[in-house]
Each structure stands twice: as C-alpha cells, then as structure tokens.
Amino acid sequence: MNAPQVLHLTVDEDAAGQRLDNFLFRHLKGVPKTHVYRIVRSGEVRLNKGRVGAEHKLVAGDVVRVPPVRVSAEPQPSTAHVPAREFPVLFEDDAFLAIHKPAGVAVHGGSGVSSGGIEQLRQARPQARCLELVHRLDRETSGVLLIAKKRSALRQLQDQFRERVTGKTYLALVKGVWPVNRKVLDQPLHKYLLPDGERRVKVVAADHPDGMRSVTLVQVVAQVNDPAELQVEDLLGCSLLAVTIKTGRTHQIRVHLSHAGHVIAGDDKYGDFEWNRALVKAGHKRMFLHAWKLALNHPVSQQAMELQAALPLELRNMLPTAQSI
Structure with missing residues (x-):
C-alpha cells in the first residue's frame, strides 16, 4: 500500500x-x-x-x-444495487432542478432504506458533477423537491430555507371540520426517540428547554360535505387544507394538525389508526400530505419563482373535490 x-x-x-x-x-x-x-x-x-x-x-x-493522512480502508457503500431512476421534472437549468417526488420514495438512503431518490437520480445521471439535496420531504409525502447541480446553488438555496425566504405550501386532508378562523399554529416542537430508536416529535410548553419554535399557517380549501362526491364514506366531514410552514421542523405539519385534533388521513405515526385501516380497506394506502407549492428566488438570477406539483392521481381519486387542483 x-x-x-x-x-x-x-x-x-x-x-x-x-x-x-x-x-x-x-x-x-x-x-x-x-x-x-x-x-x-x-x-x-x-x-x-x-x-x-x-x-x-x-x-x-x-x-x-x-498533510499525509491515512484514509480508512473500510469499503465504500456499493451503488451496484441502486436502481437508476429519473423523476418528473418541474424545472431544470444549470443551477438546480425541481422534481415531483412520489410518495413512498425516501429522499436518501439510510435508516433501513438501502437507497433513496437522490442516489437513484445520481445513478441515472452518472455524468453529473454535483447532485445534492437542498431540503427533505418525509418518505410518504409527495411533491416539490429541490436538488442542486452546483455547490454554489446548494449553499444559496439552503440559505434561503434557513433564513425563511422560501414559502412552502402543502395540501393535507384532515379528519373533521377545521375552524375557518383558526389560521395560525404557533407551538414549540420537541424531537425524541421511542424505545426502539424511532424518531418522534411532540408539541411542548412554551418554556420547554428543548422546544423549537414552530409556526404553521392553515387555510381551508374545501370541506367535504357531499356524500355523493365520495368514493369512501369515511372521508365525509373532512377538511382539505392548504398548509404553509414558516419553520421547517421535522414532522411539523403532521404534529401540529394532530395536536389540534385534526389528524391527516393515512398518517401512520400521528394519525387515527382505526380510520387509517378503514381507508386502506377502501383502497387508499398513502398519507394525504403533498408538497404543493414552493416559492423561492433563483439561486443565480435571484428572480422570484413559484414551483408547483399537481396533486397525484391517487389523491385526486381519493377526493373528487380536489380534481381541479
């Protein structure tokens, strides 16, 4: 050697x-x-x-x-098992691309997932010098995901997320009638681990030493009141919400909405498990949370942009009210 x-x-x-x-x-x-x-x-x-x-x-x-340093001889993770995969592109130029990430795809490998979207995209584009995640989405959340093609763009975009320049709006279907005058959820969140090591998040008191301020804005898009429009009667009385997060905490939307008494349909961590089982029996097997719109400034030109990912077919089928979204 x-x-x-x-x-x-x-x-x-x-x-x-x-x-x-x-x-x-x-x-x-x-x-x-x-x-x-x-x-x-x-x-x-x-x-x-x-x-x-x-x-x-x-x-x-x-x-x-x-100086001379000896690099560990530990074998690097093999990419032989990583499938090459492209994803629907919402925008692309020399600086970054925005893809429509489907539900069920982790953004990166780890925690029991051998590979995620970023590894699959790198396999599909071996000539790319740089492909780096700008931010993250939960595995079961679909929608707009940004990937930098230059490190300078990565830093600039991540600065925008950190400084809350970006505007991220999600669509969520929740149980019950959301009060139209309840528009702001400003409650600290705290991450903790279950005995098996799985990560969870909960709302804590304002004076909690480990609480992170978390702000979520909620607007009612539609109330599901007409049984004739539904394929699944368990969705009657639900609310379709446009949810904008001003802070990007782990599981923020899921925890804030659940804590407010309106769990997201299909949420297997913070949801109503009996309700979820009924939805699965009716053929609806995913969480109804979708990263719908993302407002940002282009990392090079600084021009204001808004990217949008249409609601996936499986969610539109779940709620005919949302067909036009």
Whole structure:
C-alpha cells in the first residue's frame, strides 16, 4: 500500500464559500471528523501557506495543503444495487432542478432504506458533477423537491430555507371540520426517540428547554360535505387544507394538525389508526400530505419563482373535490 502523501487542493468556483471543515470532509472521505479537526487545530492544514480555523470560508483559487493522512480502508457503500431512476421534472437549468417526488420514495438512503431518490437520480445521471439535496420531504409525502447541480446553488438555496425566504405550501386532508378562523399554529416542537430508536416529535410548553419554535399557517380549501362526491364514506366531514410552514421542523405539519385534533388521513405515526385501516380497506394506502407549492428566488438570477406539483392521481381519486387542483 502506498504511503499517504501531502495534498494541495485548489478551491474551485463550486466550493467557493464553503467552510474549510466541510471542504475537507468532502475530500477526506473515510478520515474520522475528529482527526480532521485535530489537523486543522494543530496547523498541519494550511490555507495559502497560513493557518486558519475550521469555520473559515474558502474563496475560489485558495490552495489548501493537507498533510499525509491515512484514509480508512473500510469499503465504500456499493451503488451496484441502486436502481437508476429519473423523476418528473418541474424545472431544470444549470443551477438546480425541481422534481415531483412520489410518495413512498425516501429522499436518501439510510435508516433501513438501502437507497433513496437522490442516489437513484445520481445513478441515472452518472455524468453529473454535483447532485445534492437542498431540503427533505418525509418518505410518504409527495411533491416539490429541490436538488442542486452546483455547490454554489446548494449553499444559496439552503440559505434561503434557513433564513425563511422560501414559502412552502402543502395540501393535507384532515379528519373533521377545521375552524375557518383558526389560521395560525404557533407551538414549540420537541424531537425524541421511542424505545426502539424511532424518531418522534411532540408539541411542548412554551418554556420547554428543548422546544423549537414552530409556526404553521392553515387555510381551508374545501370541506367535504357531499356524500355523493365520495368514493369512501369515511372521508365525509373532512377538511382539505392548504398548509404553509414558516419553520421547517421535522414532522411539523403532521404534529401540529394532530395536536389540534385534526389528524391527516393515512398518517401512520400521528394519525387515527382505526380510520387509517378503514381507508386502506377502501383502497387508499398513502398519507394525504403533498408538497404543493414552493416559492423561492433563483439561486443565480435571484428572480422570484413559484414551483408547483399537481396533486397525484391517487389523491385526486381519493377526493373528487380536489380534481381541479
């Protein structure tokens, strides 16, 4: 085996603006993060022949000197079993693309999922230099999903999500009649683990030390009152909601709506399990939550955009009231 060598890495336009530690993680796959931070702190990593901290932002043309480090011999995950798959494209240019992610597809592999949409898309586009998730959707949620094709676009779009520049609106079908004057849910959320290690989220008191402020806006699109329009009588009295999230917490919509007493149809984590069983018997096997619209600024031109994913056929069939959406 060849001895490790000193590396001199030149920062390109795609990596410009990235933190030094993140740049090193990308180039030193297999090296423990603790070791990366140690060689930065010790000054063995040099930027343009000088010492800098791990949080230093890089500029195109910078030269990073990396000392000899031995990369772990652990085998990298094989992509041989990952199926190549394209998804319906809502928008695409040189900077990013927006796809319509179907329900049942995880956005990435892990937690018992061998591969997700991003790995499948990379397999379908082996020539792509960069394909990175900008944000995430729950596995059972369909709709608009952004994927960056340049690291500069990734950073810019993620900044928009972090700074709440984007507007994300979902369609959700919930049990019961939602009060039309109840338009804002402003309740802190807290993530916790079940005994088996599965992640859950709950509403907590405003003074909870681990509560994260979470704001959800709700607008009633339609009330399901006419039994003649329904294939499934269990949906009578439901409400179709347009839900806009001002914060992007895990399971935010599902938990806020459930806590309000109006669970989402088909939600297997926070829903009404008897109701879900009745819906499954009627042939409706997925959660009625759909990432419908996403407003953003283009990462290069900064032009305002709104992307929209039509309600999938299986949800339109579930609720004829929504055929025109």
